[in-house]
Amino acid sequence: MVKVETRIEKQAAGATEQTPDIKGKIVSCIWYMEKQGYAKETIRTTNGALRILQQRGANLLDTDSVKEVIMKQKWSDNRRKNVINSYNLFLKVNGMHWEKPKCKITRKIPFIPTEQEIDALIASCNKKLATFLQLLKETAMRCGEAKRLKWTDVDLERRIIILNEPEKNSNPRIWNTSHKLTAMLNALPKTSPKIFGEGPISSLKSSLQLARRRLAENLQNPRLLQIHFHTFRHWKATIEYHRTKDPLHVAALLEYKKLENILIYVQLDQKLFKDIDDNFTCRVAHNIGEAIELIETGFEYITGEYNDGGKLFRKCK
Secondary structure (H helix, E strand, C coil): CHHHHHHHHHHHHCHHHHHHHHHHHHHHHHHHHHHCCCCHHHHHHHHHHHHHHHHCCCCCCCHHHHHHHHHHCCCCHHHHHHHHHHHHHHHHHCCCCCCCCCCCCCCCCCCCCCHHHHHHHHHHCCHHHHHHHHHHHHHCCCHHHHHCCEHHHEECCCCEEEECCCCCCCCCEEEECCHHHHHHHHCCCCCCCECCCCCCHHHHHHHHHHHHHHHHHHHCCHHHHHCCHHHHHHHHHHHHHHHHCCHHHHHHHHCCCCHHHHHHHHHHHHHHCCCCCCCEEEEEECCHHHHHHHHHCCCEEEEEECCCCCEEEEEEC
């Protein structure tokens, strides 16, 4: 271990000597990704991972050096996997090979706060962050998708938001917004083409950390410290499954291509709402064809247009 640490220290000290050659190879990797049509977020993540490895003292041309640096980091399994995959692509583009380290991802049960906790957190935030969180709550957008929204994507008069730049090769999506979210959007200054400004997402994350810490102390509720941007996506998916018992609807909401990814929300619904007596089975129709099919199988129409553009039907169990 002492030898490994000494080696990494020497690599870090000599990083400036490696930079010109390695910089060119990183540029080649990014250029390859752009030509191959990789998503912008994937390109950004890959570029960031390679830069981080270099900053931590890794020589990107020495696979053993990279493995040693990765081994020393206290990263989550997901972060470690992303860095490994980014470096693997870097090697592929530059005609190099390595024995890829193993990284097993253990899927955990996500934390689902109550709606009261979510609303309390939103109410405690500044105007921009509160609007951002309300948007995540209503749409289940990924935070990166929400951050890149432009004012031209919003029709405040008809209360519509359109996502034309989704992440992870998802399809574009459209939502009807609540009167509350519409009013919050209307109150934001329009000083930038983007709704939430040109700054990095990290500034919003820092604001969230401060807000939840302050609220957790004031309410003496440490559960609030577990709320992250992605928590809103998990919360929305769990609530939608509970309301509809329709995995296809939840899969469409989250843009999941595999239904097996929805099973976690089925489990959460069974445990979080086990003491609630549901007398109805609910389904969501997103077009006339789906509505006709539901009516023909005994469902009745019970609501006006739903937040995601669908209409809610139910029938007795």
